[in-house]
Structures are given as structure tokens and as C-alpha cells.
Amino acid sequence: MCGIIGYIGNDNALDKILYGLKRLEYRGYDSAGISIIDDKKLIRYRSRGRIEDLIEKIKDKKINGTLGIGHTRWATHGKPTDENAHPHIDCSGKISIVHNGIIENYFELKEKLKKKHKFSSETDTEVFAHLIEDFIKEGLENAVKKSILKIKGMYALVIISSDEPDKIVAARQGSPLVIGIGESEVFVSSDIPSFLKYTKKAIFLEDGDIAIIKKDKIRIFNNNKEVKRQIRNIKWTEKQAQKGGFPHFMLKEIMEEPQAFEDTLMGKFDERYGNIKFENIDIMKLKSIENIRIIACGTSYHAAYVAKYLFEKWTGINTQIEIGSEIRYANPVLGEKTLIIIISQSGETIDTIEAFKNIKNNAYYSIAIVNVVGSTLSRMLHGVIYTHAGPEIGVAATKTFISQLAVLYLLALCIAKLKNKINIKDIKNSLRILRKIPSLIKQILSNRRQIEKIAEKYYNHKDFLYYGRNINYPIALEGALKLKEISYIHAEGYPAGEMKHGPIALVDEKVPNVFIAPQNSLYEKVINNIEEIKARNGIIIALTNRSNNEMEKKANDIIYIPDIEEDFYPLLAIIPLQLLAYYIGVKKGIDVDKPRNLAKSVTVE
Ligand code: G6P
16 A cells, blocks of 8 residues: 655656546555656655645645656555654755655664654654665765665665765565656556556566666665566556546546457357467366365455356366465465465555465465556466456456456356356357356346435435355445445445344344345345345345346346346356445445555555
8 A cells, every 4th residue: 555656767756746646546545755857956845645635735735856756655654744744864864765664673773763863753764764865975876775784674775865966776585566668758656547647668577676777777686686576567547547538547447347348258269160379378277186276365355256157067176265464364274276366456565465475385386367567466377367457446356356356257157168067069158158247237227216216215314234155245245345344334244044034133123234136046045035034124236137127026126137147147247236335325425446554565464
């Protein structure tokens, strides 16, 4: 979390840094700040609150200079105040730094440094500015290299000094940093959208890298040796990273789901012949796997949960799913020939990364499913499958979830085919269904006004319960998570069959119960659960097939979903639940793109 950006070039650094910060605001938004070197003097402004508050504070100032850094914070050490906002400076006021991550040994360093240096914040970050000051006589580059040796933890650090206004020094360990290379200008940032408007050429720094960035030259060192890093061409467009007329990124991104689904699958299958292919994956390895473990956090974990049902049903392979922050401390016993799948939108979630490190040596083969090209996880596993959802700016994951599912459905089919668990007719049929999903999602989206009306009816309720059975259970979890995240309403997802083992105690006339109730093999059982709640005066909101005409008698509100084969239902059912959460959040006046306390890319443990 936290967004950091540095700029060096010929243009006004402030403009480019503020632009970049707005694009990074999804990473944290409790305070923000900038440092610019203007005429060899370091100027710094910081403000608690949003980037708009910072802009308000500096709007009448004349700030020139072509070198600077900026930061948007998600507080870890110290409250979101002006004093704790980044950038931090040393005592001379010449060195300025921004940081993402946590310096774990900051306390003992601070105790030592306090004897000589005056601290002005409660942050872990400030120690690094003072550390550099102790070595600055050796020049900024050496001072950073020496200071890095003293700190422990995770960091992305970007540093400037008014005595050396021709360079930025950047260092990465565990937290992402990407360099954007323009014409006589260079950006260094936590994420690509911050410079996408100016360049699509990027270098992703690796752990241990220290970069010395001048406007026409970049040198990267690792372990004191100069190293070469690949320059990648980013395919995302600037337009994708803007709201494009929508009131919120979240709504725009939900509306983009048909396209995201299609783009993710593009070129990966041919339904005429039942062929499926993934670049960068060793198909022969997949043929011989005997177990599957999937690791993820948050929404990505719910995608993993859907996949568990699919993999076990379609391929017959034992599939276990794990939450990153839990499995990383366990000693999991992997079965024979285990395929590890890691799912992460950002590719930077620290718990997921560490969990993988914990077991990677025992993996027979490993595949990352990530959205951000070049991100840490995209480079750590044997193979990678990118979800081509485009940049997702809204903090709550929406279109990336559907893209993750697209990959997982295809992967399940691919493995089933390799294992001879499915005949060619059924493969072709499944691929045909996947092909028509985008148009079915569009039908649901075109009905969004109805979901908005349901939101208007219930947005004042304090608790929601979501239920699903079998493959729709993870969708109940995800629906509840979405509501929690962006409306601050307490919501829980349950397997519908578990209702009578606890949640039913909460049922009264005030709690909406959202049922995913397709007319499938388990329909009767779900209807029984609905009846049990109705008998206790509970409110029922049901998602069911368009052809179902008995639900009207049972539910207070119904969201109709186009008819679809049972196993594919999650691909449609999640859409109205995302919309319901969105409209409830908006009705409550919440900034749904930046809900309180959350961050999109969670790089702290
Ligand atoms: C955060 C985000 C969620 C996301 C989770 C996992 O909590 O707010 O939307 O699902 O991290 O992120 P990842 O990038 O690994 O999918």
C-alpha cells in the first residue's frame, strides 16, 4: 500500500507528480505530500486527507523544478497527520524520501539516531532520511547503498537530494517499484497508471535492486554489481485508467466486465476443435499433476474457491485452497506432483508472495494468475497466465474477479482434457458457453436500474446475509465481501445448508437474506432454506433464472439471471451482487472507489 512516485526530466515536476499521485490514490489515501527541488532548494508540502487537500494547500504557490517525489499514504506507523505524511526529510532539509512498506527495525535505529538527529514524525520511514544523512558526505548513491544495509523489512524507497539535483535514487525490497522511461524524462513509481500518459516503456525493479536514475540514463545495481533489467512494453492504455464519463471507477469497471472476460480468453481457445492453449505454460507438466493447491487473498481467494469446485468436478483432482496469510505460517504437506496456482490481481500481495515462497520448493509445477504484467508474482512461478482485464482502479475488485474466473474455467477444462476426463463434445460445448458469457453479462448490466431500485429499498439495513450452495457458495462470500467493503454494512456469506446451524438466529424482519437460487439440481434444497427464513419473517432477495416463475411467491425482490448451465452460474451471479453493493454504497454517500481503511494492493503483512 502507499503510492510513491518520482520524476526527473525537463518538464514541471509538480504537474507530473500530482498527476501520478491521483492515479496512485487507490493504494492509500489518508495523507499526501510532495518534495520538489527548485533552484537547488528542496521544497516540501504535505497534507492529511486526500490528494485534493494537498492540491488545495499548494494551489497558490509557485513551484518550479524538474525533479521531485510524491507520496499518497496508507498509515502503518503513526496516525494520518501532516507530520507523519511523506516525504520525510533529514535534519539538513536537503534529503527527502518517500517509502512504501515497513522498516521493521526502525525502533532500535531511531533510539540510536535520536542522539544526533531530531525526529519530527512517528513514522518508521523517517529513520531512513537520518541514516542517509550520516553517510551523505560519500554522495547520495553511496549513502543510500550504505543505509540500506542497516534496515530490515519491506520497502520501496525513492530518494532525492538538493545537493545532487541530477538524480533520483530508488531501492526495492518486497514492495513494488517500476521505472517508466520517456523521452529525456524518467518516472519511478509504485504502479504503471501513474505514468501511462507519458510512456509505455517500463522496467520492473527486483528485490535488492538500487537504481540510479538520471533523465537520460538509468543504472541498476544488485548486490553491488551492475545488472540489466528487461524493458517491457505496456499494453494498457491511458483511456483505460480514466473514468470515461462514469461517476465511479467501480461502475465503469463493472460495465467493462464483458470486455474483460473476452479479452482474457482471447486467443486461448478454439471451440470448433476443442483446442485450448496457454502461452508460458508447460502443458506436459499439467498432464501429470496429481494434486492442486491454490493460494490467494481477498477476492482472489473467492475465485480460488469457485475453482476448487470446478477442478474437483471436471478433472477429478484433489484441490485445496488456502488463504495466503494463513498458509504462509503453516507447514503444508503437499501431495504427490502438486500444481500450485497463485491468484493475485496486483501480483504484489505480500501474504500471497510469502506463502508461495514458503512452499515453492515442494511444488511440482506452479502457475501465477495475475493482472499486472511484470509484477512480482508474475515473475516468481514456473508459468504465468495473465488476466487481460486492464487496469483496475476501484479498490474493490470487480472486473478482475471475472477475468480470474475466465482463466480458471479454461484451465480446468484444459486439465480435464489432458487427463481424459471430458469428451471432445463436452469440451466444445463448454467453450461455446464461455464464448457467450460476455453477451449474457451484458443482459444483466442492461437491467442495472432494477438492482439500483432494490438498493434504494434496503440501503439503510444494518446486516445482510448471503447464501449459496455448492459452486455458488463462494459467490455468496464474494457478494458479502463487496457489500462490506464499499457500504460498511455488516454482511456474511454462508453455505445455504449452514443457515440452520447459526445464521438463522439472526433472522428477523430487518435482515435482508440474499439467496443465489438457480433452478439447478440443488434448487429444492435452496427453496427449503428460503421457506425457513420466510417463516421467520425474514426479507428474501433472490437471484434466479429468468424462466423461474414460482419465485415471485417466495421472495420480496428477485433479480433474474439469464438461463445458463449449472457449473457456469457463478460467472453471471456475481454481476448483480457487485452492482447491488455498488448502488448501496453510493446511496449511503460512500466514496466507493476509495472506501475507508482499504487499499488495493496490500504490501504489508
Ligand atoms: C486487497 C484488495 C482486494 C483484493 C485483495 C487481494 O484486500 O482490496 O480487492 O482482492 O487485496 O489482492 P490481489 O491483488 O492479491 O488479488
